Amino acid sequence: xxxxxxxxxxxxxxxxxxxxxxxxxxxxxxxxxxxxxxxxxxxxxxxxxxxxxxxxxxxxxxxxxxxxxxxxxxxxxxxxxxxxxxxxxxxxxxxxxxxxxxxxxx
Amino acid sequence: xxxxxxxxxxxxxxxxxxxxxxxxxxxxxxxxxxxxxxxxxxxxxxxxxxxxxxxxxxxxxxxxxxxxxxxxxxxxxxxxxxxxxxxxxxxxxxxxxxxxxxxxxxxxxxxxxxxxxxxxxxxxxxxxxxxxxxxxxxxxxxxxxxxxxxxxxxxxxxxxxxxxxxxxxxxxxxxxxxxxxxxxxxxxxxxxxxxxxxxxxxxxxxxxxxxxxxxxxxxxxxxxxxxxxxxxxxxxxxxxxxxxxxxxxxxxxxxxxxxxxxxxxxxxxxxxxxxxxxxxxxxxxxxxxxxxxxxxxxxxxxxxxxxxxxxxxxxxxxxxxxxxxxxxxxxxxxxxxxxxxxxxxxxxxxxxxxxxxxxxxxxxxxxxxxxxxxxxxxxxxxxxxxxxxxxxxxxxxxxxx
Numbered sequence: 001x002x003x004x005x006x007x008x009x010x011x012x013x014x015x016x017x018x019x020x021x022x023x024x025x026x027x028x029x030x031x032x033x034x035x036x037x038x039x040x041x042x043x044x045x046x047x048x049x050x051x052x053x054x055x056x057x058x059x060x061x062x063x064x065x066x067x068x069x070x071x072x073x074x075x076x077x078x079x080x081x082x083x084x085x086x087x088x089x090x091x092x093x094x095x096x097x098x099x100x101x102x103x104x105x106x
Numbered sequence: 107x108x109x110x111x112x113x114x115x116x117x118x119x120x121x122x123x124x125x126x127x128x129x130x131x132x133x134x135x136x137x138x139x140x141x142x143x144x145x146x147x148x149x150x151x152x153x154x155x156x157x158x159x160x161x162x163x164x165x166x167x168x169x170x171x172x173x174x175x176x177x178x179x180x181x182x183x184x185x186x187x188x189x190x191x192x193x194x195x196x197x198x199x200x201x202x203x204x205x206x207x208x209x210x211x212x213x214x215x216x217x218x219x220x221x222x223x224x225x226x227x228x229x230x231x232x233x234x235x236x237x238x239x240x241x242x243x244x245x246x247x248x249x250x251x252x253x254x255x256x257x258x259x260x261x262x263x264x265x266x267x268x269x270x271x272x273x274x275x276x277x278x279x280x281x282x283x284x285x286x287x288x289x290x291x292x293x294x295x296x297x298x299x300x301x302x303x304x305x306x307x308x309x310x311x312x313x314x315x316x317x318x319x320x321x322x323x324x325x326x327x328x329x330x331x332x333x334x335x336x337x338x339x340x341x342x343x344x345x346x347x348x349x350x351x352x353x354x355x356x357x358x359x360x361x362x363x364x365x366x367x368x369x370x371x372x373x374x375x376x377x378x379x380x381x382x383x384x385x386x387x388x389x390x391x392x393x394x395x396x397x398x399x400x401x402x403x404x405x406x407x408x409x410x411x412x413x414x415x416x417x418x419x420x421x422x423x424x425x426x427x428x429x430x431x432x433x434x435x436x437x438x439x440x441x442x443x444x445x446x447x448x449x450x451x452x453x454x455x456x457x458x459x460x461x462x463x464x465x466x467x468x469x470x471x472x473x474x475x476x477x478x479x480x481x482x483x484x485x486x487x488x489x490x491x492x493x494x495x496x497x498x499x500x501x502x503x504x505x506x507x
Contacts (some may be wrong), residue, residue, distance in 0.1 A: 070454060073460045085468045087442040 004058070017047075032096040039091050046080075046087050053080045130490070133424065137351070140431035144352060147434065150217045152201055156186045159203035159212035172279055174263065175203070184211050185280055189271030190360075193264035195219035195437035197347055197352030200268030202237075204276045210237045212244070213269050220412070221345055221437035223445065223453055224258040228265060242273045243283060249346025263360070292359050298334050298366055307371040308386035310313055325386065329391035334367075335389025339448040340366055344480040348427050348436035375488040385482060390444055390486050394467040397465065415477040424485040442480070 003009055024043075028035050053076040060069035152173065160175045160183055167174040173186040184205040190197050196219035201209035213234055218225055233469075274285035289341065292377050304326050311322035336343050346364060349356075356364050367383070374382035382392060397403075430439035443460035446452030452460070459478075466473040475482060 065452075071450075071457055074457045075450070078464050079462060082397055082400055082466055082468065089400070089402070 029089075032100065033092060034094045035091070036095075042087055046084060049076075049083065050080050053077055055100060111420055134429060137431060140181060140428045143351065144431045144434035150199065151214060152186070152188055155214055155216050156203065157200045157201065158214060159186060159504040160184055169277075172275055175394065182196070182206060185276045186211075187272045188216060189268040189275065189343075190266035191271065192222070192354075193218060193220050193356045194258070194260035195221060195349045196352060198264040200263070200265060200272055202269050202272035202276070204242055204273065204280070207279055208241050210242060211239050211246040212275070213237050213272070215265060215268075218261070219265075219349065219352075219435050219437055219443075220258075220261045220264075220439050222241075223451060223456075224261055225437070227451075228258050228261045233265070236489075237269070238358055241278050242285070245269075245273065248253070255421070260361075264299065272351075292382075297333070298362055299337060300329070301363060302364040303383060304330055304333075304387045305366075305374065308382035309378075311386055312382065320324065326386040327357060327388070330387040330466075331389040331392035331396075333389075334387065335393070335444075335448045337360050338366075339443075339445065340364075341389050341438050341440045341448075342371055342481055343438035344423065344426055345430070345437050347480070347484060348439045349415075349432035351427065352431055353437055354435060366382055371484075372488060375485055376492050379489060379492055381481070381485045384479075384485060385477060388475070388481075390479075391472055393447060394464070394472045394474055397464055397467040403467060403469060403471040405469040407470065412476070419478055419480075420483050420486075423480040426480070 025035070051074070056076055057069050057073040060066070060072060110292045153166060154412055156175060157164060158175050159489045162177045163175045165176050166176040167176070171187060174182060175184050175186060177183050184203055186201055188199055190199050192198070195218075198220065199217040200213060201216050202213040205211045213284070213291040215225075215229065270285065277283045277285045298453075307322050307329075311319045313356065314322065339365070339396070346368065350368065358365060371381060371383040374380070426439040426441065430436045441459070443452060443456040443463065446456045446460045447464075463474045463478065470476075
């Protein structure tokens with residue numbers, strides 16, 4: 001448990017988050033999905049929601065409240081997954097075909 | 107079949123299977139046997155409960171349902187009586203003890219048919235302790251204290267009414283004091299009107315053009331989600347159907363809601379051959395449709411998997427109803443995750459089921475309705491009854507003429 005309270009854990013988490021966001025951006029470009037600022041804002045809000053969900057489960061387990069971890073995890077997990085699915089459909093708005101995107105780049 | 111069914115190719119499920127009369131007969135015989143076993147099982151023994159209320163109790167004398175309780179020194183220490191009232195799943199039996207000074211010595215629930223998760227909450231409230239030591243004519247018989255702590259309105263009302271009836275027996279017989287029986291006025295308010303309006307909308311949708319039908323369906327389902335789901339948390343479930351099958355009919359005055367809801371469900375299937383409740387009112391169906399809108403819900407499943415799931419669902423519903431009839435505990439049959447989503451209360455199993463079903467709703471159209479809902483089985487049974495009646499009339503109607 002000490003590991004999760006250490007600075008090293010947060011350092012690792014920051015690196016992983018950066019890799020995820022850079023990878024996500026690159027993947028979006030490859031698939032010709034435009035990412036204006038409102039999509040990035042929605043994505044960041046969702047990441048915060050996801051983080052809250054993980055934190056809730058972790059904290060509840062840490063407090064030995066297994067029941068709360070399961071029920072809260074299911075409830076917030078549902079909200080996270082469903083809103084994630086909705087976000088994904090929003091993000092895909094304005095997707096161009098890969099050929100069209102390649103032509104535009106050239 | 108509507109276009110929104112998750113089958114890979116068209117499957118005429120409305121076509122009734124032939125030569126299944128023996129299976130139907132077997133199922134009916136089993137259910138009747140289960141009902142008979144449940145009904146003929148002897149009632150509860152009240153003596154251990156009387157002993158729990160009166161610690162010094164040595165022996166009892168039972169006169170017309172009132173136990174006179176004596177100590178080891180042969181001294182009368184009080185009386186105890188049982189009172190029954192109609193709860194959510196059926197009758198609920200409560201025992202109350204009154205000492206010789208007219209104070210409540212204790213009360214407890216002897217037998218109930220409530221949904222276990224809700225009853226556990228009622229049982230653990232401070233209500234029973236709060237009665238102890240109070241003069242029987244000082245009790246205000248108010249269930250709001252329990253309802254506030256649990257949200258289980260029906261069970262709380264039944265507990266309080268049972269205690270009132272038990273106390274009234276002792277007060278009338280031993281103290282010559284009349285405890286007035288609560289007159290239950292016919293409850294016909296917003297909720298009952300809403301049910302009638304929702305069924306009317308559903309029936310109108312059945313007769314109206316396709317474009318307007320969708321609009322009516324959404325209106326009805328969103329209203330059902332808010333009113334029957336989040337506000338009342340009382341969608342039709344297998345526990346209520348089992349209670350009706352067990353012969354535990356709720357009080358018409360206070361539970362007109364259930365008669366309207368289940369009556370509407372049954373009648374619309376018998377008249378139109380399809381459940382207006384499921385397609386236009388069901389709050390859980392509405393929740394799945396809303397989630398389906400977000401995820402697309404356009405996955406197509408192979409026909410064999412749909413058939414397998416339908417078969418499994420029918421088997422489990424049959425098993426649950428049989429168990430409920432044998433044990434005379436309709437509440438125990440309930441496995442639906444309705445309380446988990448609408449009241450955030452439920453067993454771990456119900457929470458997991460809720461998670462799986464709602465996530466599946468993102469990719470499959472209304473998975474609960476198609477693969478898990480016991481009401482789907484009830485709908486099929488009523489459709490079979492309807493079809494058999496039509497066939498019978500066609501066959502023998504002509505001969506009679």
